[in-house]
Amino acid sequence: xxxNAISDIGEFGLIDRLAKLVEPTxxxxxxxxxxxGDDCAVYRMSETSLQVATTDLLAEQVHxxxxxxxxxxxxxxxxxxxxxDICAMNALPSYALISLAVPxxxxxxxxxxxxxxxxxxxxxxxxxxxxGDTSLSRSGLVVTVxxxxxxxxxxxxxxxxxxxxxxxxxxxxxxxxxxxxxxxxREKHIMLDHLSGxxxxxxxxxxxxxxxxxxxxxxxxxxxxxxxxxxxxxxNIVPGAMIDISDGISSDLRxxxxxxxxxxxxxxxxxxxxxxxxxxxxELQEDVIxxxxxxxxxxxxxxxxxxxxxxxxxxxxxxxVIGEITEKETGILLTxxxxxxxxxxxxxxxxxxxx
Amino acid sequence: xxxNAISDIGEFGLIDRLAKLVEPTxxxxxxxxxxxGDDCAVYRMSETSLQVATTDLLAEQVHxxxxxxxxxxxxxxxxxxxxxDICAMNALPSYALISLAVPxxxxxxxxxxxxxxxxxxxxxxxxxxxxGDTSLSRSGLVVTVxxxxxxxxxxxxxxxxxxxxxxxxxxxxxxxxxxxxxxxxREKHIMLDHLSGxxxxxxxxxxxxxxxxxxxxxxxxxxxxxxxxxxxxxxNIVPGAMIDISDGISSDLRxxxxxxxxxxxxxxxxxxxxxxxxxxxxELQEDVIxxxxxxxxxxxxxxxxxxxxxxxxxxxxxxxVIGEITEKETGILLTxxxxxxxxxxxxxxxxxxxx
Numbered sequence: 001x002x003x004n005a006i007s008d009i010g011e012f013g014l015i016d017r018l019a020k021l022v023e024p025t026x027x028x029x030x031x032x033x034x035x036x037g038d039d040c041a042v043y044r045m046s047e048t049s050l051q052v053a054t055t056d057l058l059a060e061q062v063h064x065x066x067x068x069x070x071x072x073x074x075x076x077x078x079x080x081x082x083x084x085d086i087c088a089m090n091a092l093p094s095y096a097l098i099s100l101a102v103p104x105x106x107x108x109x110x111x112x113x114x115x116x117x118x119x120x121x122x123x124x125x126x127x128x129x130x131x132g133d134t135s136l137s138r139s140g141l142v143v144t145v146x147x148x149x150x151x152x153x154x155x156x157x158x159x160x161x162x163x164x165x166x167x168x169x170x171x172x173x174x175x176x177x178x179x180x181x182x183x184x185x186r187e188k189h190i191m192l193d194h195l196s197g198x199x200x201x202x203x204x205x206x207x208x209x210x211x212x213x214x215x216x217x218x219x220x221x222x223x224x225x226x227x228x229x230x231x232x233x234x235x236n237i238v239p240g241a242m243i244d245i246s247d248g249i250s251s252d253l254r255x256x257x258x259x260x261x262x263x264x265x266x267x268x269x270x271x272x273x274x275x276x277x278x279x280x281x282x283e284l285q286e287d288v289i290x291x292x293x294x295x296x297x298x299x300x301x302x303x304x305x306x307x308x309x310x311x312x313x314x315x316x317x318x319x320x321v322i323g324e325i326t327e328k329e330t331g332i333l334l335t336x337x338x339x340x341x342x343x344x345x346x347x348x349x350x351x352x353x354x355x
Numbered sequence: 356x357x358x359n360a361i362s363d364i365g366e367f368g369l370i371d372r373l374a375k376l377v378e379p380t381x382x383x384x385x386x387x388x389x390x391x392g393d394d395c396a397v398y399r400m401s402e403t404s405l406q407v408a409t410t411d412l413l414a415e416q417v418h419x420x421x422x423x424x425x426x427x428x429x430x431x432x433x434x435x436x437x438x439x440d441i442c443a444m445n446a447l448p449s450y451a452l453i454s455l456a457v458p459x460x461x462x463x464x465x466x467x468x469x470x471x472x473x474x475x476x477x478x479x480x481x482x483x484x485x486x487g488d489t490s491l492s493r494s495g496l497v498v499t500v501x502x503x504x505x506x507x508x509x510x511x512x513x514x515x516x517x518x519x520x521x522x523x524x525x526x527x528x529x530x531x532x533x534x535x536x537x538x539x540x541r542e543k544h545i546m547l548d549h550l551s552g553x554x555x556x557x558x559x560x561x562x563x564x565x566x567x568x569x570x571x572x573x574x575x576x577x578x579x580x581x582x583x584x585x586x587x588x589x590x591n592i593v594p595g596a597m598i599d600i601s602d603g604i605s606s607d608l609r610x611x612x613x614x615x616x617x618x619x620x621x622x623x624x625x626x627x628x629x630x631x632x633x634x635x636x637x638e639l640q641e642d643v644i645x646x647x648x649x650x651x652x653x654x655x656x657x658x659x660x661x662x663x664x665x666x667x668x669x670x671x672x673x674x675x676v677i678g679e680i681t682e683k684e685t686g687i688l689l690t691x692x693x694x695x696x697x698x699x700x701x702x703x704x705x706x707x708x709x710x
Contacts, residue, residue, distance in 0.1 A: 003462040014463065014489060021470045022477070022484035029483035032450055041485035043450060043503075045400050053485065055501055057454035061493035095387055095398060099412035099454075099499045107358040108369065115376045122377070128384035129377035130396035130408065134369060138416035139494030144454045146410055146501035148398075 037259070038159050039088035039243060040149070050156055051094075052149045054085035060140030067191075068184045071110055073221040074143075075117025081246070082147040083125050083224035084299040088244040089158070090229060091151035093127035099144040101137035114143070125226055155238055157303065162241035162260035166304035166325040169239075170249065171225050172318055175277030175288050178295030180219030182284055183212045214276045222299040228319070235312050239303035240325075248294040249322075250344050252302050254332055260304075263330035266323030266344075268337050293334075293344075392614070393514050394443035394598060395504070405511055406449075407504045409440035415495030422546075423539045426465055428576040429498075430472025436601070437502040438480050438579035439654045443599040444513070445584060446506035448482035454499040456492035469498070480581055510593055512658065517596035517615035521659035521680040524594075525604065526580050527673055530632030530643050533650030535574030537639055538567045569631045577654040583674070590667050594658035595680075603649040604677075605699050607657050609687055615659075618685035621678030621699075623692050648689075648699075 006014055019036040026035050033050065034042035040052035058064060058078055066074075079096065086093045098118060102111060111134075122129050127147070187207060194200070209216060224244075232238070241256045249271070257264050271292055281288035292298075304325050305313065313319045332344040361369055374391040381390050388405065389397035395407035413419060413433055421429075434451065441448045453473060457466060466489075477484050482502070542562060549555070564571060579599075587593070596611045604626070612619050626647055636643035647653075659680050660668065668674045687699040 003464055006457070006461065006463055006466065009463065011489060014466065017463065017467060018470050018487075018489070021467060022474045025474055025477040025482065025484045028478070028481045029450055029485075032483045032485055035483065035485045036487070041450065041452065043485070045406075051400075051406075053450070053452060053503070055452040055454045055486070055488050055499070057456055057488050057490055057497070057499060059456045059490065059492050059497070062456070062491050095384055095396065095408070097396065097408060097410040097501050099410045099501075101412055101414045101417070101497060102361070106361065108361055108364065108372065109358055111361065111369065112372060112376060115373050119377045119380055122380040123383070126383045127380065128387045128390065129380045130384075130387055130390045130398070131410070132373075132391070133410050133412050133499075134366060134373070135412055135414065136417050137414050137497075142412070142414070142456060142492075142497050142499075144410070144412060144488075144497075144499035144501075146452050146454075146499075148408070148503075 034158065039085040040091070042089070042156065048152050050151050050153060052086060052089040052091045052151060053146065054082055055144060055146035056081050056085065057142065057144040059142045065188070066141070067188055069220060071113035072117035075114040076121035076221045078143045078145050079118050079121035079125065080222050080224045080299060082145045083127070083226060084244040084246070086147060086149035087224055087226055087229045087301060088242050089149065089151060090155050090232060090239060090242060091149035092229065093125055093147060093149045093226070095128040095130040096122065096145055096147040097130060098132035100132065100134045101142040102134065103137050103139070103141055106141070125224065157239045157242035159241050159243055159256050159259035162256050162262050162304040162325045163306065164262055164325050164327050166240045166306055167310060167321045168253070168264060168266055168302070168323040168325060169305055169313065169319050169321050170245070170272060170300055170302050171228050172298070172300040173272045173274035174245070174249065174292035174298050174300060175281070175295065176215045176218035176274035177222060177297035177299070178291035179274070179277035179280040180212065180215035180217070182286070183209070183216060183280060184219065212276065212280065215274065215280055218274070219297065222297060224299055225301050228301055231316065237305070237309050237312050240306055242301060242303035245298045245300045245302050247296050248292070249302055250293040254345065256302070256304065257332050260325070261328050263326040263328050263332055264323060265326055265330065265333045265335065267335050270320060270322040272320040389513065394440040395446070397444070397511065403507050405506050405508065407441060407444040407446045407506060408501065409437055410499060410501035411436050411440065412497065412499040414497045420543070421496070422543055424575060426468040427472035430469040431476035431576045433498045433500050434473050434476035434480065435577050435579045436654060437500045438482070438581060439599040439601070441502060441504035442579055442581055442584045442656060443597050444504065444506060445510050445587060445594060445597060446504035447584065448480055448502060448504045448581070450483040450485040451477065451500055451502040452485060453487035455487065455489045456497040457489065458492050458494070458496055461496070480579065512594045512597035514596050514598055514611050514614035517611050517617050517659040517680045518661065519617055519680050519682050521595045521661055522665060522676050523608070523619060523621055523657070523678040523680060524660055524668065524674050524676050525600070525627060525655055525657050526583050527653070527655040528627045528629035529600070529604065529647035529653050529655060530636070530650065531570045531573035531629035532577060532652035532654070533646035534629070534632035534635040535567065535570035535572070537641070538564070538571060538635060539574065567631065567635065570629065570635055573629070574652065577652060579654055580656050583656055586671065592660070592664050592667050595661055597656060597658035600653045600655045600657050602651050603647070604657055605648040609699065611657070611659065612687050615680070616683050618681040618683050618687055619678060620681055620685065620688045620690065622690050625675060625677040627675040
């Protein structure tokens with residue numbers, strides 16, 4: 001029996017293989033409209049109404065570091081990342097289930113802090129925390145949230161709905177979450193260096209993090225763009241295709257194009273870069289556009305819009321049109337600020353299993 | 356700020372406190388019929404149909420030991436324990452989402468083995484695996500399954516539905532899962548002793564596990580009693596209250612009585628002990644009734660039945676009537692084979708957080 005490393009095929013290669021294994025289970029459930037391959041699974045509840053469902057697992061030392069992630073914010077983030085997947089289907093969140101694996105070292109109050117953050121975020125998004133499972137972990141903290149939402153046949157947006165000629169739009173600004181993480185990791189290493197050298201360490205020698213507040217906030221407690229979904233509902237806008245930006249727009253745009261059988265062209269000059277991310281990139285001498293394209297966790301929405309809706313979004317200053325869907329043969333392209341064209345198919349997004 | 360150990364209040368004490376924290380989130384979701392406090396959350400899909408939803412997290416070294424849990428069986432078990440929760444609501448399973456945190460040391464083929472077990476079990480239960488999340492773990496394997504099912508207002512069984520005079524019934528036999536675990540742990544220690552002493556270890560010096568096959572099977576791959584739910588549907592039987600036996604009948608009967616505001620009396624002589632579990636208990640000089648009362652993981656169903664349904668279950672040899680629901684004031688009692696009465700409120704079930 002051959003044994004192959006997951007890193008050879010990466011997260012998405014693995015998902016493709018697992019999707020094939022579960023295909024036989026889909027036959028017995030005709031109400032399932034869409035299985036693996038979008039931000040959410042889609043399940044028919046009635047003649048017109050659809051349930052969408054998603055799950056996200058956050059593991060200590062992989063998705064978060066308790067050295068710089070306050071538990072209350074972490075709780076909120078666990079809810080936000082799932083609400084973001086629900087939003088990506090143009091749906092409103094209904095209820096969530098929470099599974100916790102809690103290390104032995106955790107106190108009651110620490111679990112309550114985490115749950116308080118989840119509860120506050122859930123109230124803000126208007127969804128119920130309906131149940132869960134709490135057990136011991138022999139290693140780090142693991143939080144799994146699963147969440148359902150509701151939409152309808154005439155409102156749902158899947159990754160596969162893009163058409164040549166659609167505008168490519170992105171909400172908010174990009175790069176802040178990656179920038180915030182860079183600052184937090186830098187500060188962590190300064191602290192650990194002091195401690196390992198037995199040097200005194202106190203708040204006084206920490207950088208003033210106030211100037212990085214926006215970026216750090218985006219990293220520690222991203223906000224899902226439910227406001228955009230409510231705006232779409234109010235204005236009767238239905239995006240062609242939609243995805244939330246969890247792995248960087250390069251990778252997430254590729255998902256849309258591959259599912260829709262299209263190409264795309266986007267323009268670097270139109271990508272809305274977060275201004276604090278730009279400052280941090282300058283300070284650290286890194287490339288902010290790389291964070292926007294290939295960094296993760298911005299949890300903004302990337303969507304395509306049939307041209308007839310173009311006027312309807314004009315009033316929103318927090319929606320940027322960054323390009324256009326093209327025929328498949330064109331490929332997935334970026335024109336940079338010097339007018340050069342780069343093939344985005346070659347740029348990798350964030351992948352847990354790649355080295 | 357006081358810091359209190361979770362072990363002071365245990366798993367159920369912690370759940371009570373977390374349930375209070377999420378209560379404010381329930382207000383915004385009128386379709387949620389039941390939140391924390393039963394085997395599943397209950398969500399209204401239409402005027403008569405209800406969705407039930409559950410989640411279970413299984414963590415390495417807490418819920419399973421990869422030294423003696425083949426990955427394919429483990430996959431099946433992760434599905435079974437969730438289907439068992441769906442069954443406990445008198446519902447049929449619809450779809451599942453799978454979250455995996457996979458250690459770096461895992462190969463593609465190992466993840467596929469796990470998924471093959473999940474896919475096979477899902478097909479047997481007639482449910483779809485509709486999506487999931489796969490990411491890296493810096494420590495052990497963690498598998499979280501969330502699952503939905505469907506039932507209706509006139510068929511749902513909650514923990515709170517028991518009435519004085521109801522028969523108390525249990526499906527199948529008890530104690531096998533606990534007995535199987537004892538054998539597996541014994542064999543593991545024999546192997547580790549040999550290996551740590553640099554002594555040769557081979558299949559030849561292992562006990563012949565064939566004679567423990569039934570018990571080991573119950574431990575490694577329990578089967579959820581979906582057959583019973585289908586039997587109830589066919590015969591139009593609706594249990595008063597129902598729960599799946601994951602922590603031992605002592606603890607699970609207490610959940611029913613506390614939710615229903617009743618007492619109960621059960622009779623030791625009527626508890627259906629698994630015969631192989633009895634043999635293993637004799638061999639290990641342990642008390643098999645303790646395993647049935649306080650051991651976990653049998654995943655049989657414990658339910659109460661209004662007396663008018665008594666005839667309808669007579670044909671089923673795999674349903675045992677073990678006692679009767681009483682008024683709350685009576686307490687929760689067990690009469691042992693010598694006619695002595697024991698208060699079951701004093702017997703603890705399995706609790707991850709108690710020491």
